[in-house]
Amino acid sequence: xxxxxxxxxxxxxxxxxxxxxxxxxxxxxxxxxxxxxxxxxxxxxxxxxxxxxxxxxxxxxxxxxxxxxxxxxxxxxxxxxxxxxxxxxxxxxxxxxxxxxxxxxxxxxxxxxxxxxxxxxxxxxxxxxxxxxxxxxxxxxxxxxxxxxxxxxxxxxxxxxxxxxxxxxxxxxxxxxxxxxxxxxxxxxxxxxxxxxxxxxxxxxxxxxxxxxxxx
Numbered sequence: 001x002x003x004x005x006x007x008x009x010x011x012x013x014x015x016x017x018x019x020x021x022x023x024x025x026x027x028x029x030x031x032x033x034x035x036x037x038x039x040x041x042x043x044x045x046x047x048x049x050x051x052x053x054x055x056x057x058x059x060x061x062x063x064x065x066x067x068x069x070x071x072x073x074x075x076x077x078x079x080x081x082x083x084x085x086x087x088x089x090x091x092x093x094x095x096x097x098x099x100x101x102x103x104x105x106x107x108x109x110x111x112x113x114x115x116x117x118x119x120x121x122x123x124x125x126x127x128x129x130x131x132x133x134x135x136x137x138x139x140x141x142x143x144x145x146x147x148x149x150x151x152x153x154x155x156x157x158x159x160x161x162x163x164x165x166x167x168x169x170x171x172x173x174x175x176x177x178x179x180x181x182x183x184x185x186x187x188x189x190x191x192x193x194x195x196x197x198x199x200x201x202x203x204x205x206x207x208x209x210x211x212x213x214x215x216x
Contacts (some may be wrong), residue, residue, distance in 0.1 A: 026105025
């Protein structure tokens, strides 16, 4: 149903369109969504819609990018005093799952980007993964209290990127089936990362101790 036309600032109007786009793309396949439909449901003219987004591809990319920004902020869980590395990772995964619960359609629209060959969409996904990986690696560096050997950091980086793919799929599975226990997913994901990090040859003693403490 079309919404009544309201006077909004350009930023508020754009955000409203993105929110509506996340809802629509979250319900239906990309190819079934028409840009005119979005304009009609938002109560704006087709010309105004195209003023903000030149075509459907650009609109979908903007929706995915906005969801990525919101998710990145939602998972920025500060480390609590005396919280283990395991606990920090687990909190981040739970925050991810909570976001999916609160924004199921937007989360599903963002998941649709996976596997696409479009360079713009792939670039958005790469940016989101880079930011999340840097955040986790920074936590590891803080745990060590100094720099990490370049080869060890290389191995840790590869592990973190692989772990992000695993965690994303676990969260996607729960979005498909909410009966899957969130705590179980958080525990599995956090343990998976700790176990992988522990197997890296030459990790600093402080990081090894932190991982071992997390396992207890």
